[in-house]
Amino acid sequence: MIASNTSCIVERFSSFTPLNETETKLLAALESDPREYADGACLAEPGSRANRFFTLKSGWACATRTLANGQRQILDIFLPGQILGLREMSFEYNLSEFRALTNLVACPFPRQHLSDIFEQSPKLTDLFFMTLAQEQSMLIERVVNIGRRTAAERLAHFIVELKVRLNQTSEQFSLPLKQSVIGDTLSLSSVHVSRTFKTLNQRGLITMADGVVRINDLDALVEFAGFDRSYLEGHCHWTKNIDMAAAAS
Amino acid sequence: MIASNTSCIVERFSSFTPLNETETKLLAALESDPREYADGACLAEPGSRANRFFTLKSGWACATRTLANGQRQILDIFLPGQILGLREMSFEYNLSEFRALTNLVACPFPRQHLSDIFEQSPKLTDLFFMTLAQEQSMLIERVVNIGRRTAAERLAHFIVELKVRLNQTSEQFSLPLKQSVIGDTLSLSSVHVSRTFKTLNQRGLITMADGVVRINDLDALVEFAGFDRSYLEGHCHWTKNIDMAAAAS
DNA sequence: CGTGGGGTTGATTCTTATCAATTCGGGTGG
DNA sequence: CCACCCGAATTGATAAGAATCAACCCCACG
Numbered sequence: 395m396i397a398s399n400t401s402c403i404v405e406r407f408s409s410f411t412p413l414n415e416t417e418t419k420l421l422a423a424l425e426s427d428p429r430e431y432a433d434g435a436c437l438a439e440p441g442s443r444a445n446r447f448f449t450l451k452s453g454w455a456c457a458t459r460t461l462a463n464g465q466r467q468i469l470d471i472f473l474p475g476q477i478l479g480l481r482e483m484s485f486e487y488n489l490s491e492f493r494a495l496t497n498l499v500a501c502p503f504p505r506q507h508l509s510d511i512f513e514q515s516p517k518l519t520d521l522f523f524m525t526l527a528q529e530q531s532m533l534i535e536r537v538v539n540i541g542r543r544t545a546a547e548r549l550a551h552f553i554v555e556l557k558v559r560l561n562q563t564s565e566q567f568s569l570p571l572k573q574s575v576i577g578d579t580l581s582l583s584s585v586h587v588s589r590t591f592k593t594l595n596q597r598g599l600i601t602m603a604d605g606v607v608r609i610n611d612l613d614a615l616v617e618f619a620g621f622d623r624s625y626l627e628g629h630c631h632w633t634k635n636i637d638m639a640a641a642a643s
Numbered sequence: 644m645i646a647s648n649t650s651c652i653v654e655r656f657s658s659f660t661p662l663n664e665t666e667t668k669l670l671a672a673l674e675s676d677p678r679e680y681a682d683g684a685c686l687a688e689p690g691s692r693a694n695r696f697f698t699l700k701s702g703w704a705c706a707t708r709t710l711a712n713g714q715r716q717i718l719d720i721f722l723p724g725q726i727l728g729l730r731e732m733s734f735e736y737n738l739s740e741f742r743a744l745t746n747l748v749a750c751p752f753p754r755q756h757l758s759d760i761f762e763q764s765p766k767l768t769d770l771f772f773m774t775l776a777q778e779q780s781m782l783i784e785r786v787v788n789i790g791r792r793t794a795a796e797r798l799a800h801f802i803v804e805l806k807v808r809l810n811q812t813s814e815q816f817s818l819p820l821k822q823s824v825i826g827d828t829l830s831l832s833s834v835h836v837s838r839t840f841k842t843l844n845q846r847g848l849i850t851m852a853d854g855v856v857r858i859n860d861l862d863a864l865v866e867f868a869g870f871d872r873s874y875l876e877g878h879c880h881w882t883k884n885i886d887m888a889a890a891a892s
Numbered sequence: 893c894g895t896g897g898g899g900t901t902g903a904t905t906c907t908t909a910t911c912a913a914t915t916c917g918g919g920t921g922g
Numbered sequence: 923c924c925a926c927c928c929g930a931a932t933t934g935a936t937a938a939g940a941a942t943c944a945a946c947c948c949c950a951c952g
Contacts, residue, residue: 459783459787461787461791461792461869462869465791467786467787467790467791469783469786469787480776481776481779481780481783482776483772483776484772484773484776484777484877484878484879485776485780485873485874485876485877485878486876486878487873489780489783489873489874490783512765512768512769512772513765516761516762516765516768519761519765519768519772520761522772523732523733523761523768523771523772523775524733526772526775526776526779527729527730527731527732527733527734527775528733529779530730530775530778530779530782531730531734531738533779533782533783533786534708534718534730534738534739534782536786537716537718537782537785537786537789538708538710538716538718540786540789540790540830541716541789541830542710542714542716542830543710581789581790581791620710620711624734624736624738625734625738627734627735628733628734629733629734629735630733
């Protein structure tokens with residue numbers, strides 16, 4: 395059976411700016427076709443035509459690139475409410491592969507739905523622009539993370555980022571990822587991820603058991619990771635102008 | 644004195660889709676205020692209000708992040724015709740620093756100009772969306788590069804990418820970057836960049852002298868770097884629909 | 893001539909990958 | 923309930939890649 399029928403996307407977007415009925419309907423169209431995918435299932439192949447995107451309703455997914463020598467790099471971890479493949483929109487073919495990291499429910503929708511939104515609602519267009527910009531800043535943080543931080547700092551940063559993105563207020567949350575997946579995200583071997591968890595544990599920063607991370611000392615962890623949450627905080631700036639323009643006309 | 648008065652942005656955008664007079668004028672407004680900056684000059688500080696962007700008319704620039712411990716990571720290398728800070732648009736404050744890598748000419752413009760464009764031209768909005776998506780795919784390629792390739796592969800990939808972005812058809816081009824800058828881009832020490840140039844040279848792939856790279860065997864270099872140019876090739880998909888809609892109304 | 897910045901080279905150290913062996917935990921089938 | 927299997931996690935030993943440190947060269951520029 396298929397999970398909840400509230401729209402994750404509408405929920406997320408309306409947290410930035412109020413949406414009218416038309417806008418809500420346009421967005422809801424993106425989530426009209428919920429389907430289940432099993433852990434490990436592939437939602438889109440690299441190189442296939444980029445004419446279908448997904449909204450993620452529940453579960454975790456990722457975008458990956460696989461190199462000729464078989465090495466894998468995970469580019470994004472997607473959480474419910476996100477759109478899979480937004481950046482591929484401007485490309486003829488998918489550059490990356492989209493894969494389920496847990497059992498999940500996602501809604502495929504054709505490119506045309508996005509085109510409709512761009513034609514009909516400048517406000518929503520802005521919000522999509524913002525979404526893309528936010529994704530980009532996460533990517534930048536990943537470049538910094540992989541390029542300039544040690545294994546322990548990377549893992550600490552990764553955990554804090556997830557905690558913030560999950561909107562977790564309690565000091566523990568479920569992390570349903572294999573260590574090999576975490577490794578492919580942070581450019582570490584799975585073996586070293588294991589070691590690094592141990593290190594963070596020994597430093598008294600986190601405890602990991604049964605797929606649940608417990609953050610013992612958030613401030614220390616944030617400090618240790620060099621984490622600055624501002625890169626996750628997108629704004630919708632010019633929407634007001636557009637609203638005013640619309641009201642004036 | 645200030646360089647050429649043709650608009651780089653108009654040129655770049657019109658290579659994707661034809662622009663009418665209004666659109667050209669809107670874009671040209673972004674380049675109305677050319678200014679010179681010296682090599683090493685800082686165009687925008689991290690943490691400052693993100694209300695001013697730049698178009699780059701000539702010279703090279705970069706976006707960087709500096710960590711608490713002083714390490715630096717270069718996030719983008721900007722070439723003429725690009726916009727500096729597009730992704731910061733959805734943020735209240737700049738996340739990164741923008742710095743001149745050569746003497747250059749750039750045109751600052753206020754956020755309002757972009758807002759105007761978004762309000763007045765869905766077609767240009769699409770093109771900006773595409774630009775952002777293209778930047779994002781370059782960033783992804785950088786993640787893969789830093790995360791999963793050896794120093795020699797990274798440098799090879801970097802050089803091929805620049806060659807393609809510069810639209811260079813000849814087998815050599817000017818690379819006005821210090822090795823420390825290349826290192827900060829590829830997450831290598833400047834010392835190791837030096838060594839890596841030597842390695843590539845010994846393999847007969849490139850020759851570097853006097854700030855000029857000569858590519859001896861492009862096919863071999865592309866093969867060695869694992870380079871696939873498709874990530875640089877953005878498309879403008881739904882513009883046609885919008886044109887048709889506009890024509891119909 | 894000095895001086896200084898960038899580039900090169902060699903020696904050493906550190907971090908992380910790789911390989912191999914072992915443990916742990918969750919199914920499955922007898 | 924137990925034996926078995928399998929994938930994941932852990933641990934240790936070793937090796938490779940890149941950083942760091944230090945010395946030196948080269949050259950442009952005063």
